[in-house]
Amino acid sequence: MLEVSQVTGGYFNLPVLKEISFSVQHHEIVGLIGLNGAGKSTTIKEIIGFLQPYAGIIRLYGQELQTDPVAYRKKIGYIPETPMLYEELTLREHFEIVAMAYEKDLDQSLERLAPYLKRFRLDQKLDWLPAEFSKGMKQKVMILCAILVDPDLYIVDEPFLGLDPLAIEDLLQFLLEERKKGKGILMSTHVLDTAERVCDRYILLHQGQVLAEGSLAAIQEQFQMPDQGLHDIYLRVTQED
Template sequence: MVLTISHLVGGYSQIPVLKDISFDVQPGELVGLIGLNGAGKSTTINHIIGLLTPMKGTITLNDVTLAQDPQAYKAQIAYIPETPVLYEELTLKEHLEMTILAYGLDHAAAWERATELLKTFRLANKLDWFPANFSKGMKQKVMIVCAFMTNAKLFIIDEPFLGLDPLAVHDLLHLIATVKKRGAAVLMSTHVLDTAEKACDRFVLLHSGEVKTQGTFTEIKANYPDAGDSLNDIYLSLTGVTRDE
C-alpha cells in the first residue's frame, strides 16, 4: 500500500468541502481522480501534500502520516501542479540542482535521469533559460522533468494534459508507465476523461465532496450498465449532469 485516505473530512473553513472520503492508491497503478470543478479534487490533493490539515480522518503514505514524520512523508511525494510553479530568478539548470538537493538524490545518477528527460521533452538546449523565456507548456514540461527525476513513491499530477501538446502527452503517459513498472503509485486528476479512460487503472469519481463511486472502468461500467459506454457518459449520468447544462 502506498497512499491510504481514510474517512477524510476537510476543507478551507469550518464548513468541510470533503465529506468522509476514503480511497487508496496501490504500488504500480495509476488512479484517476475525476470530478467537475468544485467536486473536491484540488482540496483532496492539498490535503495529501500537506497544504491543508484534515478536520477528521487520516492520510498515510506507506504507514507514515505527515504529523508523525513530516520529512519522511514529504520525501515520498513528487507533485506536478496544474499551474507550473517556478522561481523566476533560477535557470532551468538551477531548478534541477535544487530538486537534487531537496530530495537528497545522488548527483550523478539524478543528472543522468534529468538529461534523458530533457531530451524527451526537447529542453536539453535550454538549461540556461529563465522561466520568463518559457511558454506555459514548456514550464509544465520543466515541472514534469523535476518530478520524474526523483525516486518518489507517489506521483501526484494535477490536470496535466491541458497545457501539453499531443507529443508531450504521449511522453508523459510513457513516463507514468515507466514509474509504475518500478512500483511507484500515481494519482492524477483530470478533466480529459477520454484519455483517462485509456490510461488509468482505477478511478475515484468525486462529486460535491463525496466519493460517488470507485473502481476499474470495467467495474464501474458493470455497476452502472445504463449510465453509458464511456467514462464521460458514466460520470455525467452519476452526477446528474446533462449535456445541455
C-alpha cells in the same frame, strides 16, 4: 501505499470533502475524476500536507505526515496544475534546488534526467530562464522536477493543461513506464478519454463525496451502463444528480 480513510476537510472550517476513503497501490494509475468544485484539488492538498484534515487519516506506507513530515514528503513527487517557477533561476538551477531539498546527488540526478530532458525536448535549454519558456515548457519543468525526486508515489494534478499532443503522449508513456516499475500514481484530470487509456481504477468525486470507485468495468456495472465510456457515465450521473 497510500490510504485515505474517512477524511473530511476543506478551507476555513468549511468542509469540502465529506468522509472520503480510497487507496493507491503499487503498479497502478488511479484517476481522480470530478467536476470543478468536486474536491479533487482539496484532496490532493490534504495528501501532500498543504491542508490538514478536520477528521480522518491519511497514511503513506502506514506513516502519517505529522509523524515524520520530511520522510513522508520525500516519497511524493507532485506535479501541480499551475507551474511554479523562480523567475530568476535557470532550468539547471531549478534542478539544483530540488536536488538539495530532497538530498539527492546533483550529478547523479542530472544523469538520470538526461533521457527525459531529450524526451521532453528541453535538453538544449538548461541555461534558459522561465521568462523564455512557453506555458507548456513550464509544465514540462514541473514534470522533470518530479522525476528528479524519484518518488514512490506521483501525485499529478491536471497534467495535460498547456501541453501539445506530442508532450501529452510523452507524459502518458512516462506514467506507464513508472507504473511498470512499481510506482503508484494518483492523477486528477478532466480529460476522461485520455484517463481511460491509462488508468487502472477511478475515484469519482461529486460534491465532496466518493460517488464511485473501481475499474471501468466495475463502474459500468454499478451504474448499469454496460459498454459506456467513462465520459458518458460521468456526464449522465452528474446531470441526473
